[in-house]
Each structure stands twice: as C-alpha cells, then as structure tokens.
Amino acid sequence: MSFLFVSKFDKLYGAGLFFLLLLMVSGNDDFITKYDKYHTVCKKMGYQDKQCDEKEVIAFHARLTTYLRNLKDKDVVVFGTVTLNTGKGYNPTTGKFTAPSRGHYSFTWTIATDAGYMFSTQLVINGNPVSYTHVNGKSRGNNYETGSSTVILKMEKNDVVSILLCDTGPLAARPDWSSFSGFKL
Structure with missing residues (x-):
C-alpha cells in the first residue's frame, strides 16, 4: 500500500479521536475550558496552530x-x-x-x-x-x-x-x- 493513501484503520483511528474530542469539549464547560481541551487534544495528535507561533522579534x-x-x-x-x-x-x-x-x-x-x-x-x-x-x-x-x-x-x-x-x-x-x-x- 502506498503512503499517499490513507488506510481504513487510519480513517477509523482519526474518526475515533475526533469523536473523543467532541465528547471532551461537550458538556457544561465554559468556552475557555473547551478551547483549552480542544488545543490539548490537537497538540497530542501532532497538530499545532501556526498563528500561535511567536514571530521573531528584532x-x-x-x-x-x-x-x-x-x-x-x-x-x-x-x-x-x-x-x-x-x-x-x-x-x-x-x-x-x-x-x-x-x-x-x-x-x-x-x-x-x-x-x-x-x-x-x-x-x-x-x-x-x-x-x-x-x-x-x-x-x-x-x-x-x-x-x-x-x-x-x-x-x-x-x-x-x-x-x-x-x-x-x-x-x-x-x-x-x-x-x-x-x-x-
């Protein structure tokens, strides 16, 4: 199988993580708590928000x-x-x-x-x-x-x-x- 194609396992695994993410951010938490949980899960999955990277200051x-x-x-x-x-x-x-x-x-x-x-x-x-x-x-x-x-x-x-x-x-x-x-x- 080529690395360019996503396997069924990868799709199921990704869908499962997304479902877990939805469960984590649902409920009675306030917006900030949901936001923090969302970013924590995304970072653990290897994603990073590029807008949060600090610009080089000179x-x-x-x-x-x-x-x-x-x-x-x-x-x-x-x-x-x-x-x-x-x-x-x-x-x-x-x-x-x-x-x-x-x-x-x-x-x-x-x-x-x-x-x-x-x-x-x-x-x-x-x-x-x-x-x-x-x-x-x-x-x-x-x-x-x-x-x-x-x-x-x-x-x-x-x-x-x-x-x-x-x-x-x-x-x-x-x-x-x-x-x-x-x-x-």
Whole structure:
C-alpha cells in the first residue's frame, strides 16, 4: 500500500479521536475550558496552530552618550546608550546594526544640535547611502534644533546599517536627545 493513501484503520483511528474530542469539549464547560481541551487534544495528535507561533522579534533603540564634536566626514555616529536590543543586532561600540535575519526593516534616527551648530548625517547600508538628515542650529538664534528621518529597507542576513556624518564644520550633536532605532517588520 502506498503512503499517499490513507488506510481504513487510519480513517477509523482519526474518526475515533475526533469523536473523543467532541465528547471532551461537550458538556457544561465554559468556552475557555473547551478551547483549552480542544488545543490539548490537537497538540497530542501532532497538530499545532501556526498563528500561535511567536514571530521573531528584532528591535533596538540607542541614544548618544556624549556630545559629538569635531568628527570627520564619513565617521560613524555611535549611539552608545542602548535602551533596547532585542535580537542583539545593534553594536553600541561600533554604532552599526547587523541584520540577524533576512527581511524588511524600519530605521529612524533623530539628531539634536545646540544653538549655533549644525549636524548632517546619512544612513548607509553596506556603505551605500540611502537617506539623509540635516539639522541647522545656526539659523534659529538660541534654540536647539532637531531633525529626523525614517527609512524602510529590504535587508539580507548580515547586511550592515549605520549612520555616518556627511558634513564638516561647526558640528555638535546633543546626548540623550539624539537617537537611532530600528525594528524588523
């Protein structure tokens, strides 16, 4: 007999288990109890509800630890204070995020400057620029200025994303007010 065909025994066995299942969930039990019994029987039979499988979570959030001044063009902006790093993709020593798995990722970064300073950055994937932000604290008097950008990228496992400085001059980025975050969609 081929394994592609179900034998009479298998059909009777399956029908018997289904009948037992119906007996178990019938009666005066409340909905939750019936639901729990149903899933217990299904799991013992080797079935699993795919909707209950937890999705892989990859997310990080980091802030600047200290003032950034006198950086050179194309230096990596390192956000050293990590508040979340689920999936361990972000490295607070290098300032780089390495994708633990293939998928679509969303990244957002915010830069805050002191009055009289500016700060321009770019997000790069594997060294290639994707998006930019420019904050000009020189034009508004004594106010702090902020700028943010968000980008969604399709990434392969081990692709690397980082924020690079893309300007020179009187630069300053404020700690705690400047941040970098990302997550897998």
